[in-house]
Amino acid sequence: MTTHFISTEIDLQDNPHELQLAIKTELQKQGEPLRWAITSVDTEQQKVKVEAVVTRIS
Template identity: 45%
Template sequence: MNIESIEIDMDITAAQATLDLAIETTLQQWGEPLRWAITAVDRDTNIAKIEAIVIRE
């Protein structure tokens, strides 16, 4: 088991109502999300920067 810190950019336009679920689903690509935070949002493009800690098996 490895714990990794990752940063991703994600388009949040379509996921406004279920943003937390969309983020967690996207993070599943890299492992099991332990914690995550939205650290920045570009309002012009609706791109959010997400920093996360994931557990990889």
């Protein structure tokens, strides 16, 4: 098992619960999320930048 730092952009959602689900779904494509944070919000582009640490089975 290895850990990886990743950064991704997610479409901004109207509902905070939907945003959280979208983030978790996207991160699980990269591995198992250990922790994540929204580091910036671009209201013009309707995107949020998320940085995370995920684990992957080697």
